[in-house]
Amino acid sequence: MGFVDYEVEGHVGIMTINRPKALNALNEDVLKDLGAAFDAVNLDEIRVVILTGAGEKSFVAGADIAAMSTMTKAEGEAFGKFGNDVFRKIEIFPVPVIAAVNGFALGGGNELAMSCDIRICSENAVFGQPEVGLGITPGFGGTQRLARLIGPGKAKEMVYGGRNIKADEAYRVGLVNAVYPQEELMAAAKKLASGIAKNAPIAVRNCKKAINDGLEADMDQAIVVEEKLFGDCFETEDQKEGMAAFLEKRKVERFINK
Ligand code: CAA
Numbered sequence: 001m002g003f004v005d006y007e008v009e010g011h012v013g014i015m016t017i018n019r020p021k022a023l024n025a026l027n028e029d030v031l032k033d034l035g036a037a038f039d040a041v042n043l044d045e046i047r048v049v050i051l052t053g054a055g056e057k058s059f060v061a062g063a064d065i066a067a068m069s070t071m072t073k074a075e076g077e078a079f080g081k082f083g084n085d086v087f088r089k090i091e092i093f094p095v096p097v098i099a100a101v102n103g104f105a106l107g108g109g110n111e112l113a114m115s116c117d118i119r120i121c122s123e124n125a126v127f128g129q130p131e132v133g134l135g136i137t138p139g140f141g142g143t144q145r146l147a148r149l150i151g152p153g154k155a156k157e158m159v160y161g162g163r164n165i166k167a168d169e170a171y172r173v174g175l176v177n178a179v180y181p182q183e184e185l186m187a188a189a190k191k192l193a194s195g196i197a198k199n200a201p202i203a204v205r206n207c208k209k210a211i212n213d214g215l216e217a218d219m220d221q222a223i224v225v226e227e228k229l230f231g232d233c234f235e236t237e238d239q240k241e242g243m244a245a246f247l248e249k250r251k252v253e254r255f256i257n258k
Pocket of ligand 1: 021023025026061062063064065066083104106107108109111130131134138139140142
């Protein structure tokens, strides 16, 4: 699909942003293809999506600077909304999305990784929000999600200073869950994905929604969100099988997403 390749391995969808000549920078066409790729995922089959970048150098080197260089205020704002809408689609996508960050994740690249549920990266990965050096603010969620993920103090240091951080620091501040040698990254992402995909799909989806929606609510509302999604799992085939397997001291035969 244009700038985004998509393949399926069992219950895992693997999406690759493919514009390596520009280090997978995001222009409107790439963003459009990315949104369309998520829209096209068959949610009856797919239980986890892995998102990565083509090549060994870059996940995504940011929004396309050449495309932004001549934008008016109104066009800048509209471009911000365009990117934000796609990234929000990913953030609230029904199944978990793992970012396999295989190199530069700068500006829009870091913002894209932060829209995913879980981030792992290669040893050569570099993260940052260098926008202030270009005369702009982060515009695809960076001023919002970075502070929520790593705390306002560290986020402000990164955003105001436009200072990039390497994989080890990204791990230390909690921006990524794990760091792997480049050649092991996709295998690690697939292992992580299959560990999620083997569990009851409705329960996993409801966990994602409960965590995401709960983080946006105060605790009294958040626990009600949890109660509803907890209740929603009951009477499903997979809840019956999961609990029957435990009580009968056997392994789950298979979860069927019903
Ligand atoms: N936009 C457009 N083109 C880009 C790009 C970007 N964000 N990042 C890299 N490219 C292009 C380069 O222009 C270059 O193209 P040419 O070969 O046609 O000249 C090609 O990709 C390779 O890049 P470099 O030659 O620069 O590669 P390098 O290894 O020397 O440097 C880099 C790599 C450090 C990532 C450097 O490319 C760089 O600093 N890129 C820009 C990073 C950045 O500032 N990102 C934030 C963008 S703003 C943003 O994202 C706003 C937002 O929040 C929405």
